Amino acid sequence: MSKGGIKDKVAIIGADMSKFGERWDKNQYDLLVEATEGAFKDAGITKDEVDAAWVGIFYYFTGLSGTLVEDALRLDGKPVTRCENYCASGMDAFRNACFGVASGAYDIALACGVEKLMDEGGSGLPGFKIFGHPIYPLPSAPAMFCMAATRCMHEYGWTKEDLARVAVKNHENGLHHPKAHFKSPVTIEQVMKAPMIADPLGRFDCCAMSDGSAALIITVPELAESYAHSDDYILVKSNAISVYTMAPWYWPSYDFTHFPATVKACEMAYKEANITNPRKEIDLAEVHDCFTITELLNCQDLQFCDRGKAVEELKKGTFNWDGETAINPSGGLKSFGHPIGATGCRMITEITKQLQGRAEGRQVPNAKIGLAHNLGGAFSVCSVTILGKNE
Amino acid sequence: MIGIKSYGAYLPKNLLSRNLISKAWDFPAIPGSKAIAGIDEDTITMSVEAGLDCMLGIDPKTVDGLFFATTTQVYTEKDSASLIATVLDLRENIITIDFTDSLKAGTTAMTRAIDTIKANNDVKSILVIAADTRTPEPSTMWEYGFADGAAAILIADDDKLPISIEDYYSISANTTGPWKRTEQDKFIRTFEPKTDAQFYFNSMRNVILELLKRNDLKPYEIGHAALYYDNPRMHARLAKSLKFPQGVAQNGLFFQIGDLGTPMPFMLLISALKRPKPDAKIILAGYGNGADGILMQVKDKNMVKELNKTHVALGYQKNMEALDNYSIYISNKKLLDKDRYTRKSSAVIVWRETDSIYQMYGNKCKECGLIQYPRMFTSCFKCRTTNNFEKVKLQLKGTIFTYTLDHLIGGEYYETPVPRCVIDLDGGGRILLDMTEIKNPENNVKIGMRVELTFRRIHEGAEFINYYWKCRPKRGRS
Incomplete structure (x- = not known):
C-alpha cells in the first residue's frame, strides 16, 4: 500500500x-x-x-x-x-x-x-437472463451464498437454526429504525419454516428486494468546521476495496468457508486505520447480511471472532445491539432490503448517525469507531469503510 | 477387413410404463414400458452419450468420419453430425453428414460408411450414430411405441475386428405411410396401419431373402437377426416367414424400451451380441421406404465379449427409472404450452470457446501446474501468472465439493429445485454444473457424492439451441 x-x-x-x-x-x-x-x-x-x-x-x-x-x-x-x-x-x-x-x-x-x-x-434479482457468460451455469444470488452455507454446515456443524438466529437478531434491530423496510420481528421457527429459496436458505434467510x-x-x-456539524463531523479512517473472481466455483481448493475479498479488504482497512484488535476497537459495524450465512462468515473474516466461532458468539450475544461488537444495529439488509446501489451509502449514513449520537431509538452506547462493509457478486467484491469521531 | 470395431448405446434415465398410458386414455393395456428422453435431451445429446460409450478406449483423433442418422433432427438447416463430432473431439479434417427422413437412415448410414471406407485409402474408420426422439400424438396408439434412445457403431478397416461385414443389399419402396409433412405436421400420421404393416413385411422379407440368396445361405445358418420392428406381432410373422430358427430374431426390446426409430436395428444388434455365438452369421436390417440388409459375421467372440464387458450394458438399460406419472412425460415432451425461458446467447462466444464449452478442455498452468477451468480466464488462480497455460482434456467425472438446491430458477429443468454443484473433477479442475436426473435432491445430493458429466440442452437463447454439460448421479459410464 x-x-x-x-x-x-x-x-x-x-x-x-x-x-x-x-x-x-x-x-x-x-x-x-x-x-x-x-x-x-x-x-x-x-x-x-x-x-x-x-x-x-x-x-x-x-x-x-x-x-x-x-x-x-x-x-x-x-x-x-x-x-x-x-x-x-x-x-x-x-x-x-x-x-x-x-x-x-x-x-x-x-x-x-x-x-x-x-x-x-x-421474484428475485432481475437481469440474470442477460448477465455474464451465455453458456456456463449462473446460480441465483442466494444459490451462490448457499454454496458457502452447505460447506459451513459440513465443516463447522452449523445448522439451519444457527443461521436463523441472524435473521431474528436483525429483524429485532430493524424494529427501531424509522427508515427500515421491515419493522416486524420474526421467530426462529418462522425463519426455519419459511419457503426454501435455495437450500438451505429460506425466505427469511434472504434480504428482500x-x-x-x-x-x-x-x-x-x-x-x-465551517458547516453545520462543525463539532461532530465524522472522519474517514480508512476505505478499502478488494476484488476477487466472479466465479469462485472454478477456483481450485477454495474452501467456501471464508470470503477472500472480505479478508483482504479488512486487512487493508485495519492497517490504514491502525486497528489491531477489531473486536475491542470497533464499537459497531454495518456488515453485509444479504443472507444469514453471509453475516456469520463476514464476522469471522472481519476478525470479530475466530473462524468457525461466529455461531457461538452470536448465541452469546456478542453481536447484539448492546453486545461487545454490535453487528447491524440498524437491522441490516435483513430489515432494509438491498437496493444494491444504495446499500453502501445507507450503511455509511447509519454509522455516521451512530457516531454522532443521533441514532434515536437504536443508539449504540458510547460509539467511537464504526465499520461499514459490503460484499457483492459471488463474494467477489468487498468494500470496507471505517469511520471515527473527530476527537 | 471391414467390420465393426466398437459399439455403444444410450438410453435415457426415464421409463414410461405403458400402464400409465392406458390409464391416461382408457386404452386397452399393453405390457412393458418405453424409454423417454428428459426435457434437456435431444438426438444430439443422446448421440454424444452413445458416442462416448462407443469410443471408450479409442483415440477420437483416429476417426475419419461421423455419419449421423435420425428422423428427428434438431435443425433442418445446420447439420447435427458436425456438432456431435465436435463434442466427441474428432478431428476437423473428417467427413460429417446427416442421414434423415427415413427410419432406415441408421442402416443406410452404415452401408454408406462401408462404401466410403472401401473407396478411400485414407479413410480407415467412420463412427455411425443413430438417434431418435419421435413424439407420438397423445391419445393415439403410437404412444405405446415411440421411444427415445441412441446407438453408435464404429465401422473400421482393420486386420483384427470382432465382427466383419460381409455384404449388404438395399431396396427402395415409395410407400405412403407413415409420414410427417415439413410444415404442417407436429406429429407423425398414417393412412392405414394395416397397409403399413404389409409394406414393412414385403420390404424386409425381400431384402433379407435376396441377401441370403446372394451369399448362398440358408435361414438356419443365421445366428443372430437384428430386424427393425415397431410391432411385435409383425416381427414374429416376419421371422417365421423367413424360417429363422427360434431365438435368432430377438424381439424383447420393444416391450422393455419401445420402438426407438432409427437406432432400433443397432440396439437390437448390440442386444443380440450380449451372448455372441462363435462365428455366427448376423443379419441387420433397417426399414423405412424400403429396407437395408447387412450381413455380418462374428470373427472373434472374445473381442465381442470384451466390448460388452468394458462398455455400459445396452445404454444403461439396467439403470433406468420408472416415471411416477403420465404428466411428467407430457411435460418433458413439451406438449403443454408454457412460457419458455431464454437466456441471452452468442453464436460467436460458443464458437470461440468450443474447446472449453463442448470438449471440456481446461488450462494447466505451465508455471505451477494447477489445472483449472474455464479456459476464458487468462491468469492462474494460484500463482497468478498471465497467459501461460497449456490446454488439457478434463475428465468427465468427479466429486461434489459443495452445492445448493436452487429454487430461484428460470428455464426448463428435469425437476426443481435444481442442484448447483461445485465439482472437483478427477485428475484436476473445478467446475460448476447443474445436476440432472436427480429425484428428491433434498435427500439425495451430498458433499462427496460421485457424479458423471452428461451433455445436455440448456436453453434457446438467441433462438438457437445452446448445449452444455450437466452432472448426474453416477449411471456407470466407464
Missing part, C-alpha cells in the same frame, strides 16, 4: 437516507431527491455548493452514467460519475468521492447511491 492513504483526510458533514421499501409510487429520481435533500439539509448547504458527485447504481434500468443525478438535481453540468461494483457500488461511489476531495480537486463532493428494483417485479437511496456530503476536515 502506498504511503498516502485516506486516513483523517475526509470529513462527512451531511448524511441521510430515503425510506427503504416497496416504493411503488416513487421513481429513482424521487428517491435520490429524498436522500440528497436530507443530506444537504443536514450539512446546511444547498446543492449549488456541491462541486462533483459520484453515484452508486448497479442496474442499467435504474440508470446508466451520471445523468440520473443530473436529471434528479440539475447540477448544471457539474461532474457526475456512476460507480458500478456489484453490491459495493454505493460504497465505491463514496470511496471515489473521498479521493475527489482528499486530492484537493474539489471542496465538496456528493456521494450517493440509489436503486429502483421494484419496477422490475418482485427494496427501493431506496442514501447520500453523504463530504469535504476536507479544514473546511468541515
Whole structure:
C-alpha cells in the first residue's frame, strides 16, 4: 500500500437516507431527491455548493452514467460519475468521492447511491437472463451464498437454526429504525419454516428486494468546521476495496468457508486505520447480511471472532445491539432490503448517525469507531469503510 | 477387413410404463414400458452419450468420419453430425453428414460408411450414430411405441475386428405411410396401419431373402437377426416367414424400451451380441421406404465379449427409472404450452470457446501446474501468472465439493429445485454444473457424492439451441 492513504483526510458533514421499501409510487429520481435533500439539509448547504458527485447504481434500468443525478438535481453540468461494483457500488461511489476531495480537486463532493428494483417485479434479482457468460451455469444470488452455507454446515456443524438466529437478531434491530423496510420481528421457527429459496436458505434467510437511496456530503476536515456539524463531523479512517473472481466455483481448493475479498479488504482497512484488535476497537459495524450465512462468515473474516466461532458468539450475544461488537444495529439488509446501489451509502449514513449520537431509538452506547462493509457478486467484491469521531 | 470395431448405446434415465398410458386414455393395456428422453435431451445429446460409450478406449483423433442418422433432427438447416463430432473431439479434417427422413437412415448410414471406407485409402474408420426422439400424438396408439434412445457403431478397416461385414443389399419402396409433412405436421400420421404393416413385411422379407440368396445361405445358418420392428406381432410373422430358427430374431426390446426409430436395428444388434455365438452369421436390417440388409459375421467372440464387458450394458438399460406419472412425460415432451425461458446467447462466444464449452478442455498452468477451468480466464488462480497455460482434456467425472438446491430458477429443468454443484473433477479442475436426473435432491445430493458429466440442452437463447454439460448421479459410464 502506498504511503498516502485516506486516513483523517475526509470529513462527512451531511448524511441521510430515503425510506427503504416497496416504493411503488416513487421513481429513482424521487428517491435520490429524498436522500440528497436530507443530506444537504443536514450539512446546511444547498446543492449549488456541491462541486462533483459520484453515484452508486448497479442496474442499467435504474440508470446508466451520471445523468440520473443530473436529471434528479440539475447540477448544471457539474461532474457526475456512476460507480458500478456489484453490491459495493454505493460504497465505491463514496470511496471515489473521498479521493475527489482528499486530492484537493474539489471542496465538496456528493456521494450517493440509489436503486429502483421494484419496477422490475418482485421474484428475485432481475437481469440474470442477460448477465455474464451465455453458456456456463449462473446460480441465483442466494444459490451462490448457499454454496458457502452447505460447506459451513459440513465443516463447522452449523445448522439451519444457527443461521436463523441472524435473521431474528436483525429483524429485532430493524424494529427501531424509522427508515427500515421491515419493522416486524420474526421467530426462529418462522425463519426455519419459511419457503426454501435455495437450500438451505429460506425466505427469511434472504434480504428482500427494496427501493431506496442514501447520500453523504463530504469535504476536507479544514473546511468541515465551517458547516453545520462543525463539532461532530465524522472522519474517514480508512476505505478499502478488494476484488476477487466472479466465479469462485472454478477456483481450485477454495474452501467456501471464508470470503477472500472480505479478508483482504479488512486487512487493508485495519492497517490504514491502525486497528489491531477489531473486536475491542470497533464499537459497531454495518456488515453485509444479504443472507444469514453471509453475516456469520463476514464476522469471522472481519476478525470479530475466530473462524468457525461466529455461531457461538452470536448465541452469546456478542453481536447484539448492546453486545461487545454490535453487528447491524440498524437491522441490516435483513430489515432494509438491498437496493444494491444504495446499500453502501445507507450503511455509511447509519454509522455516521451512530457516531454522532443521533441514532434515536437504536443508539449504540458510547460509539467511537464504526465499520461499514459490503460484499457483492459471488463474494467477489468487498468494500470496507471505517469511520471515527473527530476527537 | 471391414467390420465393426466398437459399439455403444444410450438410453435415457426415464421409463414410461405403458400402464400409465392406458390409464391416461382408457386404452386397452399393453405390457412393458418405453424409454423417454428428459426435457434437456435431444438426438444430439443422446448421440454424444452413445458416442462416448462407443469410443471408450479409442483415440477420437483416429476417426475419419461421423455419419449421423435420425428422423428427428434438431435443425433442418445446420447439420447435427458436425456438432456431435465436435463434442466427441474428432478431428476437423473428417467427413460429417446427416442421414434423415427415413427410419432406415441408421442402416443406410452404415452401408454408406462401408462404401466410403472401401473407396478411400485414407479413410480407415467412420463412427455411425443413430438417434431418435419421435413424439407420438397423445391419445393415439403410437404412444405405446415411440421411444427415445441412441446407438453408435464404429465401422473400421482393420486386420483384427470382432465382427466383419460381409455384404449388404438395399431396396427402395415409395410407400405412403407413415409420414410427417415439413410444415404442417407436429406429429407423425398414417393412412392405414394395416397397409403399413404389409409394406414393412414385403420390404424386409425381400431384402433379407435376396441377401441370403446372394451369399448362398440358408435361414438356419443365421445366428443372430437384428430386424427393425415397431410391432411385435409383425416381427414374429416376419421371422417365421423367413424360417429363422427360434431365438435368432430377438424381439424383447420393444416391450422393455419401445420402438426407438432409427437406432432400433443397432440396439437390437448390440442386444443380440450380449451372448455372441462363435462365428455366427448376423443379419441387420433397417426399414423405412424400403429396407437395408447387412450381413455380418462374428470373427472373434472374445473381442465381442470384451466390448460388452468394458462398455455400459445396452445404454444403461439396467439403470433406468420408472416415471411416477403420465404428466411428467407430457411435460418433458413439451406438449403443454408454457412460457419458455431464454437466456441471452452468442453464436460467436460458443464458437470461440468450443474447446472449453463442448470438449471440456481446461488450462494447466505451465508455471505451477494447477489445472483449472474455464479456459476464458487468462491468469492462474494460484500463482497468478498471465497467459501461460497449456490446454488439457478434463475428465468427465468427479466429486461434489459443495452445492445448493436452487429454487430461484428460470428455464426448463428435469425437476426443481435444481442442484448447483461445485465439482472437483478427477485428475484436476473445478467446475460448476447443474445436476440432472436427480429425484428428491433434498435427500439425495451430498458433499462427496460421485457424479458423471452428461451433455445436455440448456436453453434457446438467441433462438438457437445452446448445449452444455450437466452432472448426474453416477449411471456407470466407464
